[in-house]
Amino acid sequence: MYAAPVQELIDELGRLPGVGPKSAQRIAFHLLRVESIDALRLADSIRTVKERISFCRRCFNVAEREGDEAALCGVCTDSRREQTVVCVVEDPRDIVAVEKTQEFHGRYHVLQGAISPIAGIGPEQLRVKELLARVEPEAITEVILCTNPTIEGETTAMYLARLLKPLGIKVTRIASGLPVGGDLEYADELTLGRALEGRREVDGS
Amino acid sequence: MYAAPVQELIDELGRLPGVGPKSAQRIAFHLLRVESIDALRLADSIRTVKERISFCRRCFNVAEREGDEAALCGVCTDSRREQTVVCVVEDPRDIVAVEKTQEFHGRYHVLQGAISPIAGIGPEQLRVKELLARVEPEAITEVILCTNPTIEGETTAMYLARLLKPLGIKVTRIASGLPVGGDLEYADELTLGRALEGRREVDGS
Numbered sequence: 001m002y003a004a005p006v007q008e009l010i011d012e013l014g015r016l017p018g019v020g021p022k023s024a025q026r027i028a029f030h031l032l033r034v035e036s037i038d039a040l041r042l043a044d045s046i047r048t049v050k051e052r053i054s055f056c057r058r059c060f061n062v063a064e065r066e067g068d069e070a071a072l073c074g075v076c077t078d079s080r081r082e083q084t085v086v087c088v089v090e091d092p093r094d095i096v097a098v099e100k101t102q103e104f105h106g107r108y109h110v111l112q113g114a115i116s117p118i119a120g121i122g123p124e125q126l127r128v129k130e131l132l133a134r135v136e137p138e139a140i141t142e143v144i145l146c147t148n149p150t151i152e153g154e155t156t157a158m159y160l161a162r163l164l165k166p167l168g169i170k171v172t173r174i175a176s177g178l179p180v181g182g183d184l185e186y187a188d189e190l191t192l193g194r195a196l197e198g199r200r201e202v203d204g205s
Numbered sequence: 206m207y208a209a210p211v212q213e214l215i216d217e218l219g220r221l222p223g224v225g226p227k228s229a230q231r232i233a234f235h236l237l238r239v240e241s242i243d244a245l246r247l248a249d250s251i252r253t254v255k256e257r258i259s260f261c262r263r264c265f266n267v268a269e270r271e272g273d274e275a276a277l278c279g280v281c282t283d284s285r286r287e288q289t290v291v292c293v294v295e296d297p298r299d300i301v302a303v304e305k306t307q308e309f310h311g312r313y314h315v316l317q318g319a320i321s322p323i324a325g326i327g328p329e330q331l332r333v334k335e336l337l338a339r340v341e342p343e344a345i346t347e348v349i350l351c352t353n354p355t356i357e358g359e360t361t362a363m364y365l366a367r368l369l370k371p372l373g374i375k376v377t378r379i380a381s382g383l384p385v386g387g388d389l390e391y392a393d394e395l396t397l398g399r400a401l402e403g404r405r406e407v408d409g410s
Contacts, residue, residue: 001301001304001305002267002301003257003258003267003268003269003279005250005253005254005257005258005269006254006258006267008250008253008254009250009251009253009254012246012247012250013247015243015247016232016235016236016247017231017232017235018228018231018232019232023223025298026222026223026298027221027222027223027224028254029296029297029298030221030222031221031251031254031255032254032255032258032260032267032297033317036255038220039251039254039255040251040252040255041217042217042218042220042221042248042251043247043248043249043251043252044248045210045213045214045217046214046236046244046245046247046248047245047248048210048213048214049210049211049213049214049233049236049237049244050236050237050241050244050245052208052210053208053210053211053237055237062207062208062211062237063208064208064210074208091234092234092237093230093231093234096206096207099206100206112238
């Protein structure tokens with residue numbers, strides 16, 4: 001129904017995560033309508049990202065490319081960061097979330113996903129062996145498993161714990177429980193169950 | 206928090222309709238992760254669309270560009286189409302919807318939007334004067350107002366009817382009512398009201 005270049009753009013947009021056929025059409029016609037300079041700025045920023053950004057060769061965080069080689073990211077090159085504690089996350093975006101807490105001063109390891117049999121993602125598709133290979137040379141003493149509190153994230157955390165424990169290092173998992181500011185009444189039973197399970201003694205002093 | 210090229214891409218994506226900040230991040234990191242060739246195909250199809258596609262100089266449907274000049278669209282150049290009946294729609298996508306019915310054999314006029322005081326869109330932002338300018342030279346006898354059955358679409362239809370009626374042509378509006386296969390029980394009162402208002406005598410023969 002549409003001219004070939006329009007249909008191609010709709011198809012390409014439809015491949016993006018969270019963009020269905022209707023959204024793809026809507027975005028394509030938006031791009032058709034706006035000034036060329038505005039639409040091409042998007043095209044150029046895609047090109048620039050692919051040219052200049054890659055993943056950190058140590059932790060797979062986002063990093064600016066240096067020539068043809070994959071570089072180290074900002075966290076890995078920051079000598080003030082603790083060298084021996086590593087926080088394992090699924091995605092580079094999770095690093096931003098952890099950094100915002102200002103509670104963590106170690107380094108990261110991005111798995112680039114989580115184990116999901118339904119989506120056909122096993123440990124071999126993730127950066128698991130790269131994590132194991134860091135433990136000895138970097139003298140890592142603690143790995144914090146900071147994957148999502150979802151079935152996939154929990155499965156991944158359990159899987160990694162089983163691999164890391166025998167290496168004689170401390171393996172911890174972030175706490176699940178009620179979100180701060182949340183309401184007991186509206187908490188789902190699984191979350192409330194986890195909150196009870198993870199209860200801590202109150203210091204009465 | 207992100208490297209400049211990544212943040213720029215997130216910003217550009219966030220300007221697309223229906224793409225919020227979280228979706229923009231998700232799409233940006235998806236583009237970071239996929240092969241360069243796949244990401245650049247999207248960049249190229251944006252560029253191609255802006256280079257090769259423009260709007261029909263007569264009806265503002267999507268049309269392939271001819272050199273520097275805006276061309277006529279496929280419907281306008283099709284001599285088998287009725288010349289004197291024009292269907293007025295808000296968006297080129299609506300043409301595809303009408304074409305699928307195979308019930309309309311005339312030509313179109315795309316307003317490129319609808320009157321919306323809230324969004325600051327008045328008749329002067331729409332292709333209204335271009336529509337009026339077509340009536341005499343094309344000897345138009347009927348204009349079908351096929352804008353959406355929303356407040357904006359209805360307002361636009363009423364506005365156009367007031368302008369077109371004095372030109373001595375037939376002005377019609379598409380029917381509102383229950384969708385085929387719909388259920389009376391679940392129909393909203395406005396739609397059901399319209400269905401009653403638009404009732405037609407049943408031919409008992």
